[in-house]
Amino acid sequence: MEPDLEHLFTRAAAEGARHRMTVADRPVHPYPDPAALAQAFGGPLQEGPTDPAEVVDELVAAATPGLVGTVGPRYFGFVIGGASPAATAADLLASGWDQCAYSEALSPAAAAAERAAAAWLTRLLGLPTTASVGFVTGAQAANTVGLAVGRQRVLADVGWDVARDGLFGAPPVAIVAGDERHATIDRAARLLGFGTASIVPVATGAQGAVDVPRLAEALEALGGRPTIVCLQAGNVNTGACDDLLAAIPLAREHGAWVHVDGAFGLWAAASPRTAHLVDGLELADSWGVDAHKWLNVPYDCGLAICADAGLHASTMSYAAAYLTGSGAVSDFVLGDLTPESSRRARGFAVWAALRELGSAGVADLVDRSCALAQRMAQRLTAGGATIHNDVVLNQVLVSIGDPARTDAIIERVQRQGVCWVGGTTWRGLRLIRVSVSNSTTTEADIDLSADAILAAAAE
Numbered sequence: 001m002e003p004d005l006e007h008l009f010t011r012a013a014a015e016g017a018r019h020r021m022t023v024a025d026r027p028v029h030p031y032p033d034p035a036a037l038a039q040a041f042g043g044p045l046q047e048g049p050t051d052p053a054e055v056v057d058e059l060v061a062a063a064t065p066g067l068v069g070t071v072g073p074r075y076f077g078f079v080i081g082g083a084s085p086a087a088t089a090a091d092l093l094a095s096g097w098d099q100c101a102y103s104e105a106l107s108p109a110a111a112a113a114e115r116a117a118a119a120w121l122t123r124l125l126g127l128p129t130t131a132s133v134g135f136v137t138g139a140q141a142a143n144t145v146g147l148a149v150g151r152q153r154v155l156a157d158v159g160w161d162v163a164r165d166g167l168f169g170a171p172p173v174a175i176v177a178g179d180e181r182h183a184t185i186d187r188a189a190r191l192l193g194f195g196t197a198s199i200v201p202v203a204t205g206a207q208g209a210v211d212v213p214r215l216a217e218a219l220e221a222l223g224g225r226p227t228i229v230c231l232q233a234g235n236v237n238t239g240a241c242d243d244l245l246a247a248i249p250l251a252r253e254h255g256a257w258v259h260v261d262g263a264f265g266l267w268a269a270a271s272p273r274t275a276h277l278v279d280g281l282e283l284a285d286s287w288g289v290d291a292h293k294w295l296n297v298p299y300d301c302g303l304a305i306c307a308d309a310g311l312h313a314s315t316m317s318y319a320a321a322y323l324t325g326s327g328a329v330s331d332f333v334l335g336d337l338t339p340e341s342s343r344r345a346r347g348f349a350v351w352a353a354l355r356e357l358g359s360a361g362v363a364d365l366v367d368r369s370c371a372l373a374q375r376m377a378q379r380l381t382a383g384g385a386t387i388h389n390d391v392v393l394n395q396v397l398v399s400i401g402d403p404a405r406t407d408a409i410i411e412r413v414q415r416q417g418v419c420w421v422g423g424t425t426w427r428g429l430r431l432i433r434v435s436v437s438n439s440t441t442t443e444a445d446i447d448l449s450a451d452a453i454l455a456a457a458a459e
């Protein structure tokens with residue numbers, strides 16, 4: 001019997017909607033019994049088929065006890081974002097339509113949506129309008145692409161074709177990055193064959209931003225070695241942004257490729273209130289940014305952006321692997337910008353999120369998150385907590401009493417379920433880390449959560 005697709009998909013969409021409409025009323029994390037959850041999904045695979053409607057029923061029943069309210073308004077762990085209504089609906093359509101976004105030939109619609117969203121994005125973020133945007137899985141992939149394109153360029157500059165000859169025997173490349181860089185930079189260095197030993201760490205200041213005089217010293221000491229400088233907009237602990245306006249021209253003087261990891265912090269550029277934090281951003285060569293964090297697009301979606309579109313395409317595409325970084329490609333398909341060839345049409349959700357918000361709405365999302373982070377800091381301070389960072393963006397680092405108690409407090413907060421916060425180690429101290437990046441979070445959510453954190457600390 002043919003499945004009733006409309007009923008099946010409607011049922012799935014309704015379950016997703018139900019989860020979200022009730023997410024604020026449930027404990028943020030259910031802490032299910034892992035054995036029960038494994039059992040609900042487990043057992044031997046039966047031999048015969050199962051009716052699709054029954055499969056969906058089974059999945060809903062098995063998964064529901066283990067669903068976390070990451071999409072809800074009081075999840076402040078990691079930098080998790082949310083998923084806006086239109087972006088989520090667009091993502092449902094992307095599944096229903098099942099388009100492969102490799103090229104115009106595969107899906108004219110997916111390609112047109114990505115190209116339109118890409119143009120909006122570069123304008124919103126103040127990047128060169130000619131920059132190329134690859135729709136990748138997240139900032140890990142985006143950083144890897146940025147470093148791959150940089151590798152191509154800096155080695156071509158010294159007459160080495162890494163696409164053809166690889167790294168064996170190549171002149172050594174230095175990756176200069178702050179000691180507060182995100183771990184995805186190290187993984188990219190491993191995956192790209194540089195190895196983590198090629199990373200030259202630069203000391204950072206009190207807020208975790210690169211110390212520019214130290215950067216100058218590090219570049220000087222490299223004596224003209226091919227270099228990729230990896231800067232950061234949005235430290236995962238403090239939210240601090242490197243001084244891009246000072247650091248990028250300095251790196252360029254040394255002939256370096258400059259990549260900016262702005263997984264969430266790049267969105268500061270979208271608001272007049274926070275844009276000064278990332279002044280000089282547009283001077284870089286490549287940028288990595290997530291859509292699934294602060295833009296509130298469903299997982300998984302990041303953007304690998306490159307000022308030199310031709311070099312981006314010639315480095316990443318398969319057809320042009322013989323090109324040596326001449327930037328000769330003027331016409332590329334979307335699959336030339338990403339490590340994947342066949343992939344989900346991620347552009348529909350990004351397009352929808354931007355359409356839903358408008359440019360003022362994106363700025364407002366950034367501003368509101370920052371204001372709510374400030375509010376959290378103030379409420380906690382009023383309750384006797386200590387804030388360990390300048391709350392310039394959406395990140396707050398907190399201790400209440402002796403930082404040695406931090407993990408116990410976090411555990412109580414998480415088990416209580418009013419909100420969810422994680423922990424971090426910052427400058428040797430165990431701290432509570434609060435990240436505000438969900439568009440549905442309200443002042444009341446912040447107040448409720450601050451009270452819950454203070455109450456847990458008082459227990």
Ligand SMILES: *Cc1c(COP(=O)(O)O)cnc(C)c1O
Binds near residue numbers: 184235262263264290
């Ligand atoms: C989250 C984050 C990453 C990694 O992003 P994914 O989307 O998880 O791949 C990289 N850098 C920074 C600064 C981040 O916050």
